[in-house]
Amino acid sequence: MRHQTLIISSLSVLSLLLPAAHASAEEAAADAATAAEFPIWGGSAELGTIRTSGNTDTSSINGKFAVKRDGELWDSALxxxxxxxxxxxxxxxxxxxxTIQLDRNFSEYSYLAIVGDQERDRFSGFEYQSTFAAGYGYRAIHQQNMELDLEAGPGYRRDKLKESGEIDEEAIARLAVKYHWTIQKGVEFIEEFSAELGESNSIYKSETGLKSQINGSLATKLTYKVKYVDKVPADSENTDTEFGVTLVYSF
Incomplete structure (x- = not known):
């Protein structure tokens, strides 16, 4: 009788523990799935070179490095x-x-965009041009093969003139559009546009790219950039354009 009582008591305890253990296993599996899903790291390195000879000898090298981390609450890109x-x-x-950007996700479609960038162009007439802005972001299109992000918000710009060393500072409004379209497997179209609107000066930037995959990690990329500065130092052009052909390694 005593053994029967012990067996019945043990079975009762097991019947209480098994559901709790099952629930804990499900929670652990869910946490593991979330950990496996976030964070997601990715990036790319680009390198291109052009050399011509004859009447004029020219050579150019352009490189780019980018890394991105997608998290459950925060996305970051450099x-x-x-x-x-x-x-x-x-x-x-x-x-x-x-350029560094931090996005605080509110939902699948809305986020807070915090952006900082600086450019040093030896022949622009500026020692440097830097911007910091924070604003609202909206993912107007969020599909597997197509993404469209819209961003708008206030910011601050600080530019230093090369000749005089004078520093120009002002509040700005920043607008940005980012579009990514996977045309077909291995072929991607990228368009990024931004406008930094200030009372004394405004800057517009556009970058259009077409990337074609060669194999698993390698691709070629054609890029066309345009930068327009409303007011520039003497002997400097308002519009600066670049056309690049690079080899891209993705990781």
Whole structure:
């Protein structure tokens, strides 16, 4: 009788513990799935070079590095790029830039965009041009093969003139559009446009790219960039354009 009582008591305890253990296993599996889903890291490195000879000897090197982390609440992205060009042994273009962006996700479609960037262009008439902005972002299209992000908000710009060393500062309004379309497997179209609108100066940037995959991690990319500055120092052009052909390694 005593053994029967012990067996019945053990079975009763097991009947209480098994559902709790099952629930804990489900929670652990869910946490593991979430951990496997976030964060998601990715990035790319680009390198391109062009050299011509004959009546004019020119050579140019342009490179770009980008890394992105997608999280459950925060997304982060970092971009670095450099461009140098020589003509008959004399440097004709030298530019470096960096952009960092942090997005605080509110939902699948809305987020807070925090953006900071700086550009140093040796031949632009500026020592540097830097911007910091924060605003509302909306994912107007969020599909597997197509994405469209819209961003708008206030910001601050600080520019330093190269000749005089004078610093220009002002509040700005920042608008941005980012479009990504996977045309077919291995072929992607990218368009990014931004406008930094200030009372004393405004800057518009556009970057259009077409990437074609060669194999698993390698691709070629054609890029056309346009930058327009409303007011520039003397002997500087308002519009600056670039056309690049690069080899891209994705990771």
């Amino acid at each position: 971009k670095l790029d450099a461009l140098t060009s020589k003509e008959d042994g004399v440097t004709s273009k030298e530019k470096y830039g960096g």
